[in-house]
Amino acid sequence: MWSAPVTPKSWRGIVPLHSTCEDVKRLLGHASCKADSYDLGDESVFISFSRERCDGDSIRWNVPAGTVLSIDVNPKIKPRLTDVIEGEARYTQVRDQHVPDIVYYTDKEQGLTLQVFPNGHVGSFFYGPAAKDSNLRCADSKTEWESLESLRARAMKFDEYGKLTFRKEKVRLQYFAAALRNQPTVKGFIVVNNSRASRNASRARAERARKYLVNDQGLPAQRIEVVEGNYTKTPTVELYLVPLGISGAEPDSVL
Numbered sequence: 001m002w003s004a005p006v007t008p009k010s011w012r013g014i015v016p017l018h019s020t021c022e023d024v025k026r027l028l029g030h031a032s033c034k035a036d037s038y039d040l041g042d043e044s045v046f047i048s049f050s051r052e053r054c055d056g057d058s059i060r061w062n063v064p065a066g067t068v069l070s071i072d073v074n075p076k077i078k079p080r081l082t083d084v085i086e087g088e089a090r091y092t093q094v095r096d097q098h099v100p101d102i103v104y105y106t107d108k109e110q111g112l113t114l115q116v117f118p119n120g121h122v123g124s125f126f127y128g129p130a131a132k133d134s135n136l137r138c139a140d141s142k143t144e145w146e147s148l149e150s151l152r153a154r155a156m157k158f159d160e161y162g163k164l165t166f167r168k169e170k171v172r173l174q175y176f177a178a179a180l181r182n183q184p185t186v187k188g189f190i191v192v193n194n195s196r197a198s199r200n201a202s203r204a205r206a207e208r209a210r211k212y213l214v215n216d217q218g219l220p221a222q223r224i225e226v227v228e229g230n231y232t233k234t235p236t237v238e239l240y241l242v243p244l245g246i247s248g249a250e251p252d253s254v255l
Helices: 021-028 131-136 148-154 166-182 196-216
Strands: 036-039 043-049 068-075 092-095 103-107 112-116 122-127 156-161 186-194 224-231 236-243
Touching: 021 068, 156 166, 166 186, 166 196, 166 236, 186 196, 196 224, 196 236
Parallel strands: 186 224
Antiparallel strands: 036 043, 043 068, 068 122, 092 103, 103 112, 112 122, 156 236, 186 236
């Protein structure tokens, strides 16, 4: 049960960029550490670790191998926002671009983001590096993809299809969801290529696919991004798997 306000800086004493694999072993009683989900009964937790200094394709950190990079906590019983934070003043509120009823509360100084549902309950807690640790960022670190071409060049393409009935599209999306569940260190990108005349229809189709993955397949909303692709004669959808921590294409390309 959540009986006290959440601690912004850490989860059970584990602090991104400062705690290590050994700290997680002692806490969870595991013999080894890897980027994986841990079922702790009352909550499931995904912890990512550095593999070496300055590794990764997006935000890269100059920390030793085995350092905790982020912690994603999903409580089984969702607490109310008012029960876990003492005040909203320090939190930046951003409405989900694709599921407007979901709002993300972020304390940038502490590196904490809360996913809040319309009923006021918290769906997940994401602990990342605090602002004061920006000096640990590698010199060539990037915070977002420079272009859609960069996304396609670095991601793993999972599937591509043209116009389908939603019943048939759901089958393709179910396979995509299974791949995401089996690879918790990646996030899914839905790239929609459309004709200028069908842009609105393509937008609606992309929203439908994303909502299906989140609402019906149970994937966290922050693991699915929708990107507008190129103009083509025939509308198509491309599905990509991208390492977690890499954000989407340029803002004006996101649906």
